[in-house]
Amino acid sequence: MNKEILKLAVPNIVSNITVPLLGLIDLALMGHLGSEVYIGAISLGGVIFNFIYWGFGFLRMSTSGFTAQAFGEKNRQESITILIRALLVSASISLLILMLQAPIAWASFKIIGGSDEVETLANEYFRIRVWAAPAALSLFVFNGWFLGMQNARFPMIIAISVNIVNILFSVLFVFGLNMKSAGVALGTALSQYVGLAIAVTLLFKKYKYLLPEISKQGVLNIKILLNFFKVNSDIFIRSFCIILVFTFFTSKSASIDDTILAVNSLLIQLLLFFSFFIDGFAFAGEAMVGKYVGAKEPANLKKVVRLLFVWGIGLAAMFTLIYAPGTNIILNLLTSQTDVIQSAQPFLFWVILIPFTSFASFIWDGIYIGATASKAMRNTLIASTFLVFTPAYFLLNSLLGNHALWLGMILFMLSRGVIQTFLYKKAILKPLA
Known part of the structure; x- marks a missing residue:
């Protein structure tokens, strides 16, 4: 059982470490643009997304718990149905975020504050990166689902891939196209969609056999939805x-x-x-x-x-x-x-x-x-x-x-x-x- 714990724990530790590493690289990119306002802009914009994504982190947690229980029951139909159900919920939340992006930005900058120049750049950063919400929240679901299926390797592959792609895009946009803080936002947004594409590919690669088990009635089951x-x-x-x-x-x-x-x-x-x-x-x-x-x-x-x-x-x-x-x-x-x-x-x-x-x-x-x-x-x-x-x-x-x-x-x-x-x-x- 210790081997099983380590098999799940070690890839998750690697995945966790990649998160602050990316933040440090983004700050380093902004630190070489000759003005502290760019560092302030992505720091301010990053705080808003930390609040949003930390708040909706329940999508990963609940999906992980429910999927692991269905896996333990050997209930294949419920295992894959949980994924579809959670993806529908994440899509609904994402749509709401995109529809309310203007008031979210306004309220956030009122609360957090910052100089006019920093706030202008941070607002630009926010308006670009917010379009990654559907991919980011869907990745929460996929990571939770893979973990519930006792597979910590796939979330690690996704996390490492997203970070590498993010770095490459950010360097290209910031220095190659001179987009500055907006380049970091666009790089982050695009890398999230690349991560989502990888997650879907991995799903079809290993769990294609479960797809015919998807139950429309199970997805829309009121009792299960209420508990969810x-x-x-x-x-x-x-x-x-x-x-x-x-x-x-x-x-x-x-x-x-x-x-x-x-x-x-x-x-x-x-x-x-x-x-x-x-x-x-x-x-x-x-x-x-x-x-x-x-x-x-x-x-x-x-x-x-x-x-x-x-x-x-x-x-x-x-x-x-x-x-x-x-x-x-x-x-x-x-x-x-x-x-x-x-x-x-x-x-x-x-x-x-x-x-x-x-x-x-x-x-x-x-x-x-x-x-x-x-x-x-x-x-x-x-x-x-x-x-x-x-x-x-x-x-x-x-x-x-x-x-x-x-x-x-x-x-x-x-x-x-x-x-x-x-x-x-x-x-x-x-x-x-």
Whole structure:
């Protein structure tokens, strides 16, 4: 079973690492155009799409969980019908985004702000890249479906291909055609459609035998659709709470001063970096837990949960050993500003606490998604956000300042793992029994 976990986890880790790599390359391209406004433009535009796509990330998660369960049941018809159902939902959401792109852009720039020149370029970036929404959301569905079918290799192939094509297009448009920030937007949009074409090709290559099993009645089954939307709405609320906490963290960092904003922005990257690795095992949990829930095999379910936590503890230990002596080295790689590095010193111990206080929340998320125990996930995030993070910050802010923000973040991640540990039997094992 450990081999199966690694077979699913490693490709997902590779896929996760490609995401920040592309962002860094886009910033590097803009950094060589002679003006900081281009960096600001794609940063501002990127924030909007992060909000949109993070919010609709439930398309990948729910598709993964439902598909894994159908795979475990050996229900071929439902396996392929889930894909069609989720693609129809993603197409509907994409159409809505395209129809509402003007008010979305207006509201986003009102909230985020920026200089007139940056906002003009960011608006151009947004208006080009938004046309990739149908492909981007469809890729969420395909990646979730492939993972649910116990195939992490195809999402890795898609992710690597999309990033390579994106880089090639962006270089061509930015430097070859002198399109600047608009070139990055067009490169990103076109690469998403190339990724979608690859996903469809891979589907026909390996899963063509399932296509005749598609059921029109199954796609439009009201009872199944209602359950699909219920799970998706729960996951959306869960994702919204996470977005709220991280946005609040950044906003309050900025309200202290620019130096603390820089410090917190750099240090939070170490949480995100850890998440790229631990999420690989969480994604493996989605696929395998869903399979055993569908197959109604509680013994194997318990075994995979136990092994996922063994891997999680091992990964947390490894990152703690890296962060404890090496955080200053990492900081010096990320910035050359001595005042930022100096100001970060009192807060470095929070980084050392990240792996062991957060790994359980990531692992449990994968397990709960695989079991489609969305109500428990939703309630956990509501409690962790409004009963842990929020009071921790507001009660201690006047005494601890920036330490209150970090304490709130650490308790937020820790409480998610603790609450889901207590809910495990009731939310997952009891329904299976």
